Amino acid sequence: MSIKYFPNNEKPDLSSVDENGKFVDKTFPHNIDSLFNMKNHLIDYSKYPDLYEEYKEEYKKEKEETENKIKKYEMKWKRISDLITKEADEENKDVPINQNELGDCYFISFLRGLKYFQPDTYYSLIRYFDFNKGYYEINFFDKNGDEIVVYVDDYILMYPNTIPFFASIKKDEQYKIGRYLLIEKAFAKMNGCYFNINGGYQGINGSFAVAGINPIKLEESFFSLDENSIYKMLKAELNANNVVISGTKNPIYFKGLYENHMYTVLNVDKKDDEIIKIIELENPWGNNEEKDIEEFSLNLEKKYKFYEISIKDYNKENVDNGKIKILIKNLKENFEYIEICEFNSIEKDIKKEIKESPKGTPPWIPGNLNIFQRESIKRRRGILDILGVNSQDQQIFFNKYRRDIDKGFTDLTKCFVKYGTSKNTFDTFLNSFSNSGSQSNEQSSGFFSMLNPYNLYNKFFK
Secondary structure (H helix, E strand, O other), X not given: OOOOEEOOOOOOOOOOEOOOOOEOOOOOOOOHHHXXXXXXXXXXXXXXXXXXXXXXXXXXXXXXXXXXXXXXXXXXXXXXXXXXXXXXXXXXXXXXXXXXXXXXXXXXXXXXXXXXXXXXXXXXXXXXXXXXXXXXXXXXXXOOOOXXXXXXXXXXXXXXXXXXXXXXXXXXXXXXXXXXXXXXXXXXXXXXXXHHHOOOOOXXXXXXXXXXXXXXXXXXXXXXOOHHHHHHHHHHHHHOOOEEEEEEXXXXXXXXXXXXXXXXXXXXXXXOOOOEEEEEEEOOOOOOOHHHHHOOOOOOOHHHHHHHHHXXXXXXXXXXXXXXXXXXXXXXXXXXXXXXXXXXXXXXXXXXXXXXXXXXXXXXXXXXXXXOOHHHHHHOOOOOXXXXXXXXXXXXXXXXXXXXXXXXXXXXXXXXXXXXXXXXXXXXXXXXHHHHOOOOOOOXXXXXXXXXXXXXXXXXXX
């Protein structure tokens, strides 16, 4: 199969080299243009002038601040291959990537989860490289779901002490560098510049670019479930080696967690006859603030203080690698959504649970699938289901689930803009969706059939 190179399916110009014979990527130069460049973004701003004006002001502000910081701290673009040996690069590949001074926690937390739960996919992202030439090829998916190769050189913007300005890796209390930092660089190139992957400006979802899978996003509907249901759902996903990340609220008042931030979900556990339900998370910064961990408290009853002490000790021991344990109750209180990148279907687990459920247990309820991105619809083999709960809680779930969808309309236009959907399709979708939810019995109405991705795909995108 022929390789489709990004950008424009043009092969890299390998004759473009520096004085040492190392590759120089002229399509993504090591200067301010790769940090800020609206012209190269995946969104066609000419069709959306209001969006352009909004982003332009942010670009201007961020660009000035970044230029001042580069000047103040005398930062330079340096090559990985000039700073470490090939052997050190190979050794550093197993150290998780840290988020640094770029607001792409959504991307780094996903990469960290990928390394733990789908290592083959993670290690195959770099399909080819020549360390001595400073040339790298990264496997990605474009917005149409086609496999592409993004090539980059190994220039990284760094402080004078060789701490990278963007993604970094930390080992033995020392900041290191290595080729896996270039995955972030390739993602930035794919989106036009580094700023475009900063805090939601990206034109393509990070997990889709990396794995060709758009995440299932669950918001209020998920957190309205009881703790046991949340535990079972997360356990099933992690056992299936699916990548789960979760985002905090703003503001939050829980010491040890940080607002508007993404975490990788590593594990869930139960203690004391399943009364204490624990979730283990990882901060993509690669560390937590020691003072916040010192003030960390779960406010457990006296008879459960042993678990509080044990969890706090664990968090103290892991302050320098970003791991933190909290209760699922704390997750419900401080997080507003989770994203599940479903590499493996849990359909078998679902059927087994249904079969073993006591007679009269309510049916399983469909999850809040991210229905707006057609690539996911084409690729996904099934829909995630959420554990059924009693009728009263079930109604709460449905009400909040509906609010999730309504809330989603705020950003719906941007979703359609990113994926090139026409205005007519957008209007048809809204009208059809509105009509489908008008019946009082949402379970039997067209509301849920509209949420079936295959129905959506057949109706709007075929």
